[in-house]
Amino acid sequence: MKTKPLLTSAFALATLSLVTGTSYGQGSQPTLAKIESTNLIAVGHRETSVPFSYVDTNNNVVGFSQDLCNKVIDAVKLKTKHPDLRVRFIPVTSQNRIPLVQNGTIDLECGVTTNLTSRQNQVAFSDTFFVATTRLLTRKDSGIKDFPDLVGKTVVTNQGTTSERILRKMNEEKKMNMNIISAKDYGEGRATLETGRAVAYMMDDVLLAGTRSLTAKPSDWALVGTPQSSEAYGFMMRKDDSEFKKLVDDAMSQVMRSPEIKTLYDKWFTKPVPPKNINFEFPMSGTMQKLFAEPNDKAFE
Template identity: 30%
Template sequence: MKRLIRNLGLLLTLVAVSVMVTACGSQSLASKNVLKTDQQSKTVTWGVKADTRLFGLLDTKDGKIKGFEIDLAKALTKQMLGKNAKAKFIQVTSSTRIPMLKNGNIDAIMATMTPSPERRKQVSFSDQYFLAGQSLLVKKGSSIKNVKDLNEQKATVLGVVGSDSVQNVAKVAPNAKVLQLTDYAQAMTALKSGQGQALTTDNGILYGMSIQNPGYEVTKGSFVSEPYGIAINKNQTQFRLAVNQALKQVRASGEYNKILHKWFHNVKGFDYEEAAKE
């Protein structure tokens, strides 16, 4: 019996030590100054999409993620830390990006993310770097021309888990049915297979999907404004201010416009002035 009590006491001690170590680790992570750490390593770790054409898409030929947000992240990194600084990229999804940021796996999120009131409760945001608008992707010849048609036809609209697009469309088309998929690749597959009559998200993302899938088109107009911002942990004010300053400098130098034109020059109907609004 005494041995059992001693063993139980030892077990409780080990558990207590484990909890203390975990707590100390979390406290250390939460108090880490991201800007100073990145200045020392000359590296910024960005959480980016790898399934979103034009913004961040994995190139299977060389295994690298490429897109507007990737190039902009590289430009901001060099502006903040010097010409020899490196941008490191880690793939995120709409549902994993905030947890990964809060866990310290990444320094910032640049992944077609809109600073909604709900998200602002969890993280801070930089100034906007791209102004999108929510729209619909439909098969060419579809009877759905706008969000009102979704509502009238009680159609099924496809979205992505973790994106606020689904909540937005539910507000303006309450009669529509909603089916959420893990990522845009799955959502596009579902649209092609007839599981839904439209796919909804920001028009910038939809333009990329229409280029890849010529039989589909983006409906005219948008029904919700969707400005993109860089998400940063709330306690990293110095890092957020550095990002904002770098963004202003990249815009002022003309590099921002070069990157924007590089990725969107062949997108029919794309409004450069609208997208670049500050």
């Protein structure tokens, strides 16, 4: 399946919905009915979240999340009897991803969003497809080994994420006097770190490994620190649409319980990954093996 995104901004689509009055938010037309009537599914993706969801040099949306998302799209094609179903790929950020799902601009968000009980009041989550922990990325010679070393330092994280909430709470409760920079995405976070405006970058360990692979010299950087939380990644969709959620979960569970999941996992985490063909060396953990054998949509908090 080709996954080249249509170059239409999420802001423009949301504005168009407001102007035309076209919106498929919560409580209105069911997702599958909307997709069937329009012959179009709108998929939210990230632009720089290597190796889960990002845009490659050919302007295609690729990654582990997208490979799983493609399985869901195939299931939607079968369910709606639209083999020629059009796919509109819409880039999202940590700040706008939930509103764009809620207002119907996006039918399915296939990125790296953590399933939290607080977020379940706003959106629904698919079965979990990855579990990460929050740590730090820093230069090997920075002197930063763990979170207590950040006292009085400047740290970058991504706005609207679990990491930002944890970092700000830590700063307040432990009086660490950190200067916290909130980046809009991983591209901005990486630039902030590489240019020396921050000594460390706090986010999910596997995404920091992806960020490291995109730096000018990956061998200069190290993942450090005691994990501060476990993150359960799931795809987002609108609430109270049990038919669509069941289709998404069934499609994901089918591949996660099959031998194909190891092939997909190894493709992105234990083999060279574009654009720099760097191996993440992130083998499947026992936690991940259990998750794939027994898929569920439980939040960790």
